[in-house]
Amino acid sequence: MTSTAISSQGSSFSVNTAASGAAQPTWTKVANVKSYSGFDGTATEIDVTDLDSTAKEKRLGLQDNGSFSLDLNVNYSDPGQSAMLAARAAGTSKQFKLGLPDGSAKTFFAFVKSFPIAGGTDTVLTSTVALTITGDVTDVPAGS
Template structure:
């Protein structure tokens, strides 16, 4: 049977660069993205055990969507990377979109926690940009 795995090749990462209060987002692509990972959060556990319980009883609390990171080859002139750096310096909550090759996407709000750089002999300058998600992650159907 043929694999149904989805290739990550062709994924695109965007930051919303529209002016505050704009009716529609202005999605600015971040170039030179090599890989991404995230949505690694989890819900908290609430202990609801009482004196009538015969074992621990729990409920799930609110989900914390965790963090998201992208690995990039740094481009000091890329509008997407410039916007990410500006968001980090401003400590501002920004909107992001990860678009998959099949046209579906996830959108979320996050803070740019860090934008470190690394370089060396016979290497390009790279960064693993870390985002802290605030609020829900919304999945958008292809073509929506």
Template sequence: MTSTAISAQGSKFSVGAVPEGGGGPTYTQVKNVKSFSGFDGTATELDATDLDSTAKEKLLGLMDEGSFSIDINTNMADPGQAALKAAQRSSAKLPFKLETPDGYSYTFNGYVKSFPLQGGVDAILATTVQMTITGSVTETPPAGA
């Protein structure tokens, strides 16, 4: 086998809470996550063209890290899912963390934009939780990498 692909199976997504009195966040894993996507942001293009230019000249502005979403089988008894729903209702900014099976972790702050409920005949209750990222995403490699 020549592929170096990494299975997403075993990835974990967690929602954080910042303790009163300071310190780092404590994370609660969100259970029943089926898939995730995100970190889809882009930098702003700045037009640096002037009268001496012979073609359009551009610079990159600030990076907008974009959004992040998770597809989950809904169970509001799960503390992680309940924390996401509470964050949506309160418009609270929270820390989030994605851990992948290759040992990388990605942390970011964001807001829960939507938490719609989906269901139907012969179907599992599900939702796609949409988050918007504020600030930078921090990528941490595995120890020893």
């Protein structure tokens, strides 16, 4: 096999539940995550064209890291899901960590924009939680 692709199986998603201003994060795993996607933002384009330009000229503005979403099976007694619901209700940002199977991670701050539920006959309660990222996404190398 020649592929160097990283399997997503074994990824983990956690929320920092330490008290505000704590020196070290307390990572609380969010249970029942089935899939995730995100970091889909883009930088704005700034038009810097002037009368001497021979074509449109542009520069990139600040990077917008966009959003992040989680598909999960709902468990209201899970501490990680409860922390996200509390953050949504309070309108406060929380620090999150996406742990990847190769040992690296990505950390970021985000607001919990929505935490809807869906259900039906012969199913469990599910949700697609929407997070809005604020600030940078930090890459954490494996072993850090």
